[in-house]
Amino acid sequence: MTESQSSRDKILDVAEALFAQRGYAGVGLRQVAEAAGLVKSSLFHHFRGKAQLYAEVLGRVLVRIRERLDPVLESGTDTERKLDRWVDALIDALAEHPTTARLLLRGLFEEDDFRADSVPEAEAVEETIAAILDGIQRLLKEGVDTGAFREVSVPHTVQTLIGATVYHFASGELGEGLLGRPLLSAEAVRRRKLELRDLLHHGLVGANRPRARSALEGRS
Amino acid sequence: MTESQSSRDKILDVAEALFAQRGYAGVGLRQVAEAAGLVKSSLFHHFRGKAQLYAEVLGRVLVRIRERLDPVLESGTDTERKLDRWVDALIDALAEHPTTARLLLRGLFEEDDFRADSVPEAEAVEETIAAILDGIQRLLKEGVDTGAFREVSVPHTVQTLIGATVYHFASGELGEGLLGRPLLSAEAVRRRKLELRDLLHHGLVGANRPRARSALEGRS
DNA sequence: GTCTATAGTGAGATAGAC
DNA sequence: GTCTATCTCACTATAGAC
Numbered sequence: 001m002t003e004s005q006s007s008r009d010k011i012l013d014v015a016e017a018l019f020a021q022r023g024y025a026g027v028g029l030r031q032v033a034e035a036a037g038l039v040k041s042s043l044f045h046h047f048r049g050k051a052q053l054y055a056e057v058l059g060r061v062l063v064r065i066r067e068r069l070d071p072v073l074e075s076g077t078d079t080e081r082k083l084d085r086w087v088d089a090l091i092d093a094l095a096e097h098p099t100t101a102r103l104l105l106r107g108l109f110e111e112d113d114f115r116a117d118s119v120p121e122a123e124a125v126e127e128t129i130a131a132i133l134d135g136i137q138r139l140l141k142e143g144v145d146t147g148a149f150r151e152v153s154v155p156h157t158v159q160t161l162i163g164a165t166v167y168h169f170a171s172g173e174l175g176e177g178l179l180g181r182p183l184l185s186a187e188a189v190r191r192r193k194l195e196l197r198d199l200l201h202h203g204l205v206g207a208n209r210p211r212a213r214s215a216l217e218g219r220s
Numbered sequence: 221m222t223e224s225q226s227s228r229d230k231i232l233d234v235a236e237a238l239f240a241q242r243g244y245a246g247v248g249l250r251q252v253a254e255a256a257g258l259v260k261s262s263l264f265h266h267f268r269g270k271a272q273l274y275a276e277v278l279g280r281v282l283v284r285i286r287e288r289l290d291p292v293l294e295s296g297t298d299t300e301r302k303l304d305r306w307v308d309a310l311i312d313a314l315a316e317h318p319t320t321a322r323l324l325l326r327g328l329f330e331e332d333d334f335r336a337d338s339v340p341e342a343e344a345v346e347e348t349i350a351a352i353l354d355g356i357q358r359l360l361k362e363g364v365d366t367g368a369f370r371e372v373s374v375p376h377t378v379q380t381l382i383g384a385t386v387y388h389f390a391s392g393e394l395g396e397g398l399l400g401r402p403l404l405s406a407e408a409v410r411r412r413k414l415e416l417r418d419l420l421h422h423g424l425v426g427a428n429r430p431r432a433r434s435a436l437e438g439r440s
Numbered sequence: 441g442t443c444t445a446t447a448g449t450g451a452g453a454t455a456g457a458c
Numbered sequence: 459g460t461c462t463a464t465c466t467c468a469c470t471a472t473a474g475a476c
Binding site for chain 3: 248249250261264269270275337
């Protein structure tokens with residue numbers, strides 16, 4: 001965020017914003033260069049080409065997310081609280097930069113477009129995704145095995161969690177039209193956590209256990 | 221599906237598949253033309269340009285979906301069953317063509333790319349989206365007002381439903397890696413409906429009402 | 441490390457013959 | 459309604475001066 005960042009970081013920052021907004025195929029290196037205050041060919045001094053730049057952008061945001069999620073999984077509380085914290089941490093990560101969710105969701109699709117001109121850096125991206133998925137799957141399995149959660153399908157529940165978080169914050173104008181406010185406003189983020197937690201606690205958590213919910217915590 | 225379809229329909233079909241796979245910016249009209257058995261310039265006899273072709277593709281799948289959802293909303297059962305049927309109908313619509321979910325989710329993002337070269341046909345797309353969203357919002361509001369559902373936020377719940385359905389079937393390799401089978405296999409579609417219904421019934425439906433669930437309906 | 445210049449390709453779109 | 463030919467523009471990438 002400071003003005004004394006290297007050209008390389010500046011390029012990554014503007015490329016992240018552009019790829020999130022217009023996608024891999026929709027962004028030209030000319031755009032990226034000019035937004036970074038350079039001329040197009042100067043990019044090739046920092047990155048081998050478009051595909052590598054994209055892979056580095058994607059890898060950077062995935063690592064950012066993983067760094068927020070891993071500590072939650074290692075914390076020593078009960079499974080139910082760990083899931084709450086995991087979801088909150090993911091939402092915080094997505095809400096930190098307005099481009100993150102879109103970049104991730106687009107990344108899911110554009111693998112086709114960009115695996116064509118494949119680069120070795122793409123492997124690091126896949127590994128980080130696998131690690132994140134592995135973490136949440138272990139957590140859910142632990143909950144199901146110990147009876148803290150219903151006997152849900154772990155993969156399907158992972159998909160639901162991704163949809164409820166990444167899709168939501170990537171939904172742009174459609175989501176903002178529904179909510180009537182910016183998706184990343186403090187109120188909307190807070191409310192998203194609350195709604196999702198309530199859904200999970202009534203939907204995931206076994207029904208025949210003592211449950212101390214502070215009824216209707218500050219609804220509008 | 222027959223071989224005696226008009227060139228126009230053939231173009232729409234192959235464009236739908238290509239736009240779903242590679243996105244608006246990622247598809248060239250040359251690809252579309254050759255996949256339809258024509259040369260590029262022949263497309264311009266049927267469509268004014270790339271943006272209009274894309275708008276018509278998008279409009280067609282949205283109308284297909286709306287035609288499946290509207291009858292559910294007009295059926296005369298209780299709110300809870302209507303929601304179940306609405307979700308099932310949406311999943312059936314998404315599972316009917318393997319391209320639908322991706323096309324829709326990409327459509328959310330690519331509005332930027334393609335609103336640039338704006339076409340009047342885009343309005344019909346917006347209207348169909350608005351009608352679909354209005355329908356599910358009314359249904360959810362009815363459920364909250366009558367006490368059939370918890371006091372959830374209607375817009376947030378719409379977002380969760382979209383994420384749990386459209387995202388899921390658009391998730392491609394990531395989703396298939398998680399589930400270990402094709403997303404559109406009969407078993408995976410059946411299971412998705414079941415998992416989502418269970419989540420909603422334990423999460424959306426009020427907890428202090430008589431609930432006759434046929435315990436563990438055929439889990440693997 | 442950034443620049444100018446340029447190669448080489450493919451894009452969307454138009455004109456007009458058949 | 460489909461074709462060939464062509465226009466203009468933007469793209470990724472490279473070469474080489476400074």
